[in-house]
Amino acid sequence: xxxxxxxxxxxxxxxxxxxxxxxxxxxxxxxxxxxxxxxxxxxxxxxxxxxxxxxxxxxxxxxxxxxxxxxxxxxxxxxxxxxxxxxxxxxxxxxxxxxxxxxxxxxxxxxxxxxxxxxxxxxxxxxxxxxxxxxxx
Amino acid sequence: xxxxxxxxxxxxxxxxxxxxxxxxxxxxxxxxxxxxxxxxxxxxxxxxxxxxxxxxxxxxxxxxxxxxxxxxxxxxxxxxxxxxxxxxxxxxxxxxxxxxxxxxxxxxxxxxxxxxxxxxx
Numbered sequence: 059x060x061x062x063x064x065x066x067x068x069x070x071x072x073x074x075x076x077x078x079x080x081x082x083x084x085x086x087x088x089x090x091x092x093x094x095x096x097x098x099x100x101x102x103x104x105x106x107x108x109x110x111x112x113x114x115x116x117x118x119x120x121x122x123x124x125x126x127x128x129x130x131x132x133x134x135x136x137x138x139x140x141x142x143x144x145x146x147x148x149x150x151x152x153x154x155x156x157x158x159x160x161x162x163x164x165x166x167x168x169x170x171x172x173x174x175x176x177x178x179x180x181x182x183x184x185x186x187x188x189x190x191x192x193x194x195x
Numbered sequence: 196x197x198x199x200x201x202x203x204x205x206x207x208x209x210x211x212x213x214x215x216x217x218x219x220x221x222x223x224x225x226x227x228x229x230x231x232x233x234x235x236x237x238x239x240x241x242x243x244x245x246x247x248x249x250x251x252x253x254x255x256x257x258x259x260x261x262x263x264x265x266x267x268x269x270x271x272x273x274x275x276x277x278x279x280x281x282x283x284x285x286x287x288x289x290x291x292x293x294x295x296x297x298x299x300x301x302x303x304x305x306x307x308x309x310x311x312x313x314x315x316x
Contacts, residue, residue, distance in 0.1 A: 098249065099203065099204070099211070103211055106217075168256055169256050
């Protein structure tokens with residue numbers, strides 16, 4: 059199992075290549091959209107590079123589905139008209155502990171989740187996929 | 196009724212298609228690929244379809260990490276050339292949940308950019 063530092067280094071390399079940013083700017087807490095100037099297409103580019111580097115597939119099942127599946131709760135308890143309820147916001151904060159808690163609030167829109175993404179978010183996704191992959195063997 | 200819109204840079208799509216071998220098959224359906232490949236400005240057509248897919252995701256409120264595959268949203272063209280959204284797989288399911296019966300789509304592109312506008316109703 060590769061360690062988190064190694065995952066971070068490789069994720070950083072993918073982000074540097076995709077965005078053409080300086081390596082020292084790609085800190086774990088850096089926001090891809092706000093700090094590194096990424097657009098939604100860049101997230102796709104980064105995800106494809108990471109998948110190639112680690113030989114994994116980033117699941118399309120989604121953060122939102124994780125929240126529902128983990129708790130066995132109804133969608134309307136956490137999400138109404140595409141926006142998180144107070145309970146949904148709490149669950150999202152738990153699911154994305156790397157994100158500043160103030161950025162996730164009741165009324166936060168599910169399609170704005172990618173704007174929350176930090177470098178650490180991708181590190182966590184890779185870590186989770188690698189753990190699941192190791193567990194499956 | 197909800198709306199979604201998106202703009203895609205033609206050169207970025209061209210770069211992604213050339214950098215990532217499986218980008219084309221993971222994002223576009225066979226029918227979309229065949230349609231775009233026939234066109235002289237194929238990257239403009241790929242970019243317009245990409246913008247349409249993003250617009251549908253915005254209209255239904257689910258981004259690419261929230262459960263929809265790109266190929267669940269297919270852009271087809273009527274014999275007149277008018278584009279239509281052909282929902283597949285997870286999008287069909289999602290439409291039922293969200294009580295969406297159809298989409299309206301409008302596309303436009305030039306050398307540099309392609310845009311799409313989608314209404315879900």
